[in-house]
Amino acid sequence: MLENPIKPHACEILDILPQTETEWTFRVANDRPVRHGQFMQLSLPRIGEAPISASGFGSGYVDFTIRKVGKVTDGLFSLQKGDSIFLRGCYGNGWPLERFRNKHVVIIAGGTGVSAVKSLVDMMYNDQSYAKDLHLIFGFKNTCSVLFSDDLLRWKNAASFHATYTLDAEEAEGWQKGLVTDFLGSIPFASFGGDYECIVVGPPIMMKFTGLGLLTSGVPEDHIWMSFERKMSCAIGKCGHCRIDETYVCLDGPVFNYTIGRSLVD
Amino acid sequence: MENTSTYHLQADELDALFAHLEEQYLVYAPVRIPSGGRYAQTDSVLYRPVHRYEDIEYRERSTYPMKEVLTPITQTLFYFTEDQYQESKPPAKDLLIFGRACDINAIRIQDQIYLLNGGVEDPFYKRVRDRAKFVLMECAQQFEGCFCCSVGANVTDMHAMAFSFGERDAQIEVSDEAFRDYFSQAKPSDYSIRFPEENELKVNYPVIDRMDMANRLKDHPMWREFDDRCIACGSCTVACSTCTCFESTDIVYTQNAHIGERRRTCSSCMVGGFDQMAGGQCFRNKTSEKYRYKILHKVYGHDARFHTGPMCVGCGRCSARCPELISYPATLNKLSRAIEEIQPEEVAHHA
Secondary structure, three states, X not given: OOOOOOXXXXXXXXXXXXOOOOEEEEEEEOOOOXXXXXXXXXXXXXXXXXXEEOOEEEOOEEEEEEEOOOHHHHHHHOOOOOOEEEEEEEEOOOOOHHHHOOOEEEEEEEOOHHHHHXXXXXXXXXXOOOOOEEEEEEEEOOHHHOOOHHHHHHHHOOOOEEEEEEEOOOOOOOOEEOOHHHHHHHOOXXXXXXXXXXXXXXXXXXHHHHHHHHHHOOOOHHHEEEXXXXXXXXXXXXXXXXXXXXXXXXXXXXXXXXXXXXXXXX | OOOOEEEEEEHHHHHHHHHHHOOOEEEEEEEEEOOOOOOOOOOEEEEEEOOOHHHOOOOOOOOOOOHHHHOOOEEEEEEEOOOOEEEOOOOOOEEEEEEOHHHHHHHHHHHHHHHHHHHOOOHHHHHHHOOEEEEEEOOOOOOOOOOHHHHOOOOOOOOOEEEEEOOOEEEEEEOOHHHHHHHOOOEEXXXXXXXXXXXXXOOOOOOOOOHHHHHHHHOOHHHOHHXXXXXXXXXXXXXXXXXXXXXXXXXXXXXXXXXXXXXXXXXXXXXXXXXXXXXXXXXXXXXXXXXXXXXXXXXXXXXXXXXXXXXXXXXXXXXXXXXXOOOHHHHHHHHHHHHHHHHHHHHHHHO
16 A cells, blocks of 8 residues: 555654643644645544644644643643654645735734644744735734734734734733724725735634625735635545535635635535 | 346356355345344344355345445544554455445445545545445335436446346346356356336436525525424435545543554534534534535535536435435425525526
8 A cells, every 4th residue: 555645643742832721832743844824634642633733834843733622632732742643744725825925915813713824924024025014913812812922922023014913802911902803994905006915714703704894895805815624534535524515625725715715605 | 238248047056156256255235134123123234245145135225325335334444552553454355245226326426535536545445445346236126215217326337247136046247357257157148137217206306506506505494494303313324325424533442542443434414513623613503504514415515526416326215214204305306496496586686
């Protein structure tokens, strides 16, 4: 048998970086190529597999930022540095990077959705000439659920970045209070001369209303990109869990242009 | 069919044939399981390895479809330790599987998902499928709810041999050269295997050729009744010849929780949890939404991806197994009417 595409490989946990009390970043040894916006199938001990976005990657490692959600992830959160975790992938199309080059880029992300754009934001941070500028609206439920605090601060201070950080229902210094959709009006779309792209990622309800909000702001549908999260048992188009009509999120996504994504009704 | 030969074999010759076939093949066919049915003192007819001609139950439709030989309800994919995953063993022999025209046509749909979709072959399906050949079971009579002729699944040429069953004899048409030698001493016959030409039940299988129609149908009130009628048990999926969805689940051994098996188990979009993500969120919470999703996949989603028509072979097993007596053909007819309702509205809208 040729290499079995669903056979997982043991990879060493290089580091565990707690983001919040319930969300940790697992840095795992990896030599396989990863693109921004792709995901891997992670074996959750005693449960099975789940698709997890690569929240970061570099030479010899890939990061996964995972929320502790009860028994599904209990086994994972009892692992320690030096232990092994089973992986396969990467899967999915990832973000269409060439569409973003030399444009104004707007990224609106909510909660763990920030994980799916973190490596992309970092790429644009490390090469600030990649895009004309970057407008971020990142929202979290409250201060306890904020991910990547150090990175948020770093990005906020970048010369070509315009960052708005929001908390749904809590007031805190450096944070706006409200939903991400409340702040879409602060993005100077009119000044972009049509030369921009928008990225939206977060919980389904947040993506729905952000998409509608962007349309109201006059953003053409084909300038909006979304990443879909769905249950997947296989990630190779067999198990059926991520199917929406003729679309398989694992094969055709998880990133969709809004012209397609808006018609995908589960 | 070209290059076929037909032979007439008596009971003793048939037993000799099966013994001969078993040297190379694991032969699977429907067999009667006495008292194995859903209710007391009822039987079931399930796919099992057979050793003699008389083991085969040909008078009745099998309770579950032929797919269970290729994709069992549960199978172990891997054995794992702390360090590695090891593939389970492939079958020891080639497979020879008896099935009706509908059953064999359903394999084309299984192949589309497991071998073609996304350009990735599923290794656990492929290792069985590559070693499988099919034997057509002639349908001398039809069963309640059969509608293969309405979906074009009544005829096939994917079989290596075809059997017309008698009590103590059989007519056997051989189309695959690899089986010719088994019949070198057999008595030739001029019998022609027949395919069903017309079913008592006729279904106007709906055609949805665009996504906006599918999306409009998702909001149609026709689905609401299933919140009350359907219990979301998934029996229809397990009984379906063409459903392919599965779940991967790890089980660990009680003596050592770091060692265990990764299993693939038949799953159903009708069952709660099918679309549930790790955080607990679901997309289809109501039973009517689950049923709508299943039906529109069969009518629209699969065809929109593969362009090969209905994801259905009209075998009738889903309705036969439904404990709530929900008729899939009746649902299809309702869906056809819903499409007809929407179309004039659209014509008027665009006028």
